[in-house]
Amino acid sequence: MCGIAGVMHADPQKPVDPNTLVAMAAIQHHRGPDGFGYEVQKDRGVGFSHARLTIIDLDENRARQPFVSADKQLMLAVNGELYDYKRIRADLVSRGARFRTKSDSEMVLHLYPRLGLEDMLPQLRGEFGIALYDRHRDRLMLIRDRFGVKPLYWTEVNGTLVFGSELKVLFAHPEVPRRFEAQGLYHQLMQTMVPGHTAFDGIHQVKPGHCLIIERSHGKLQIRDERYWDMDFPLLEERGQERDEDFYIEGIRETLMESVQLRLEADVPVACYLSGGIDSCITLGLAAASQQSAVKAFTIGFDNVDYDETAIAQEMAQSVGADQDIMRLKAEHLYDNLVETLWHAERTIYNTLGVAKLLMSRHVNQAGYRVVVTGEGSDELFGGYPSFRRDMFLHGLDTLSPAERASWQQLLSESNQLFSGAMLAENEWRDPALDKLVGFTPSCLQPWLASAIHTPGLMSESMRDQIHGYEPGRAIAEALDGDMIRGRHPLDKAQYVWIKTMLEGQILTWGGDRVDMANSMEARPPFLDHHLAERAVHLPPSMRIKGRTEKYVLREAMKGLLPKVLYEREKFAFMAPPAHTDPKKWAAMRALADQYLSDQAIQDAGLLDVNGVKALFQLHEAADTSASTQVQLDAVINHMIGVQVLHHQFVAQDIPALARKRAAELGWAA
Template sequence: MCGIGGVFFHDPNELSDSQQQVSQTLVNMAAIMQHRGPDGFGYQVFPEQGVGFSHARLSIIDLNEDRARQPFISSDNKLMFANNGEFYDFQRIRADLTAQGARFASKSDSELVLALYPRFGLEGMLPHLRGEFAFSLYDKDTDTLHLVRDRFGVKPLYYTETEKGVVFGSELKVLFANPDVPREFSSEGLYHQLIQVMVPGTTAFKDIKQVPPGHIVSFQRNSQGRLERTERTYWDVNFPLAHEHDDNPDEQAYIQGVREHLLEAVQQRLTADVPVGCYLSGGIDSCSILGLAAAASQHPLKAFTIGFDSANYDETPIAKEMAEQTEADHHVMTLDGSQLYSHFEQTLWHTERTIYNTLGVAKYLMSQQVRETGYKIVLTGEGSDELYGGYPAFRKDMFLHGLDHLPPEERKEWQAALEQSNKMVKGAMLAREEFVSEAFVEKVGFTPSCVQPWLSCAPYADKLLAPEHQAAIGADYDAGAAIAETLDADMLAERHPLDKAQYVWIKTMLEGQILTWGGDRVDMANSMEARPPFLDHHLAEHAFKIPPHLRIKGNKEKWVLREAMKGVLPDTLYHREKFAFMAPPAHTDEVKWKAMRKLADRYLNKEAVEQAGLLDFEQVEALFALHDDPAITADEQVQLDAVINHMLGVQILHKFFVQTDVPAEAAKRAQALGWEA
């Protein structure tokens, strides 16, 4: 697990005429993400082709730095390759390729690509790659750069097209370390930061894009010497058509299938040349992973738990019970409110986007402790709710759109249970009031509950934007339409409502927040790799076929997973309903509120707001006044807490990535590390 960066020029002379300068820029790009790869760096250039890659390495597989150093160059000097991530089952594939005559210079899983690509081509190779990855591959024969991202977007990959060519990297700051890349908010990107939900494939910054999950973005030099971009999908979340779901399923067959696929995914992710631990909350997901990992391991595992000093949000009692049951070495980190905001800025430097809840800060602090204990890898439970219908939004959509056949009495029971369980997440994971997006209704058939709380923040964002940004996006800008337009209509057509809801969440919330500020960015901030077995694509493809009424059965979310893991889970957890793992909102804790206000005094004062030019100061003040109004409801306060976090976030992002001279900062870091071209 590492970080990658690179350049591909329209005119190769841009590199060949200034090779030393470009090479040092590549090194600087690696240095600014040294947190992703503190164990070494490398760079390679093909001067005559105008292409160069760099790499910062976190050694996980093959600890020999000289042998496993990336970027890799093929033996015929025609391919250049750099990877961020892990390919599982690589020993079997490598042995098979060796029997066919392939030769490997290292024991690295990443080197597989140099043997697979010549045999199968790019799209023929990808089905063989299992895991979490984002890689760059340059082919001299076709004069093409390929950027490829894993199926769910576990690993990040950004790119931009400048006047000189293409710049790409694992993080935005890697691109910004290149002086050819402008650092400027886009008005639309700024707007979406304030409402939490981003347009898939975009960022907060002008002309900087993400490679979408399951996609290939390629740049090929044409006959006029210009790089042409193409984008294609190699994998998608493909649920069966509604009528194809099994109406009379063999429940035990599905339960056994979940058990077998999850166990295999866990076993694959225990492969490493360094110790592997587990994140452990009090939820079914992480407890299932720890239980299976403990059963499959020859040694006791280390488990890491975040605790909060608020009983309403703390899950340590069940986590401790699970740790005792598996004889895990249990490490608990309990946080108070002041710690969360005192580390808010540093967390934002890593997330490179705003966060609505300080859970991202808590996970940043936890990954710090994981590294301090000597661990580089943990298994996590991310992806389970997405596959098996675990979120409150899914139950709500199932009730509203997928259970029309229920008799009135059963519908009343469902509705009563929903209203009771949703109280704590209203204003955050669920909208305070029903919000209808005409664009989503047209595309999906209804407005999925998962996007409603964020789209309903539009009235605040409309006012908060500075006048020039309001003018730039126009009075008629429709955030819901911008998001809905990116969704593949073919993957939504004729699907069951629950499948549609899960598809939208996976394309928006999973990739845009859970796997970014709740995953890779805060884990890799401390050089720590998180592996999510639930996002193994073999497991996912099995989960897609599970009938909706086995995912949510009798108002019980993740029913099929519960039954598959019944022997692993503590009895208390087996019977408990889904608990939203969040940090307490700021207004619920006086210490936390004071810590937030201290940060706001620095970033949301009149001078700071007007200097950045992103927000309207009068509207910032008005929003705080509204939050302090004793007449507003608790769920409205929760929503406003999120908006305040976003206001803080855009101001902090401006400081780090617009106000700061990032190329100069990257050069300083390279010099301090002694990394030179």
């Protein structure tokens, strides 16, 4: 697990500055504190750099990246983990391959020339961002894992393609502009990003399951985006007759056990994150069953009883003999670390869970661990979120009588009251473009589309002018592949949209990689193994949500592993308490607002409108504002503070100078 960076010039004779490559590695030192390396193809205008976190093959000199193939034709830099590498390595060696390291990453140098790009990609199992330069074909390939667990950004400026694991890596290049885009600002303020986009002008993401191919032609860079994998739910007519329940249960059990066991492979100790949900409890249980020694389990505890899950987590830890470490957090202290969290998240966050996760990763690192197994992805594969249940029963059960439908609507209104305004909209929200594409507006997007009514009034006049007539729902709809949505069951559609928006843009960024790697902590989510996902898409909807039970097949597959209270428990989303629920936390938030949302700070940044910001606070504090609306407005306030902080960190601050300073402090030099 590391950080990668690099450049490719349209003019192959234009030299690559090694000092810039080193600075790009240094600015992401937190991703790879154990060493760095760089390589330049002097006559090709291509250069890579790499900051390394040692997980597999601890020999710093032998496994230092970027790798160059023995014939000098390939250059490689990898961020992430490639699983099942021992089997693949043995097969390659039997066919004559000669490895120079024990690193999992090196196998790319041997698979690519033997199989080619198209046939190599299915062999890559894991979480990764890969940069591979083929000198013979004079092409650069940027490859991102199937769900976007690992980040990978790119931009083209002045005939140069610049890429890196984080936005700040691109901004460390002196030619890359640092400015907000009006549409990007809009989406930061409403929470949900357009897939593949960022808040900053000209900065893109390699999409999950995609490969960006960059070649030179007549003095220009030719860039094409190719998808190699997607969550391909069957068409309704392809589903056919359902099999016996045991067929699905055994298939999920077998594949999940394999996925967990692969993610325990490391040359350093592996721990588990443990909340009170069944997902992290399952990963802990399977990890404990796969290891001889007691597994270390780390749990976050909140001082708000409505959001604290430590009691259930303790019961699970005791049931498998885990060595549990509980880190207890006070609500008001979360805002003390928000600014640091935003530096790493590089986007705004609606809930301070991201701060809690950053503090937890620091705690785990200080305890001597740098790898954890996590539960992310289970809800996405098995229908765990309340929004999925709403969409399934409101749009997927056309045979219900009016009385039965009314009964289900009552159930939906009663469940997950705690998350109304955040995970569920207070009132149904319809978007024409999404209705047309999906057949309905997915419930997961409704609270954020509802909050978007506040967004134009919060933006400065110059920014507001640029989004005149802009439709955020349409922008999201146009970024989704309709061929992967049309003709599917409503539950399939809802899960697909969540995976492309909320999972990649939120859970795996400020709830995952970015706050874990802030403290050099590699998080491995076994539920996001593509072999498991390819089984999950073929599950009948009734095996995912059966009556009142979500994730039915998973519960049944792991029934013997889970304590009774967990097996029977309804989904409880892991979140930090909203600011308005605690006077001390509200005061901590207001202190940050006084600093970053002052009239002068707003005018200096030029992003927000002073009167619009004040009006939103007044609405939040009005006596007739409902609790659900307050939850929604809490999120908007966090986003307003967030964009101001991001402007201070990435626009007002001289990032290239900061990167050079970091390199000097680390003693990293070309």
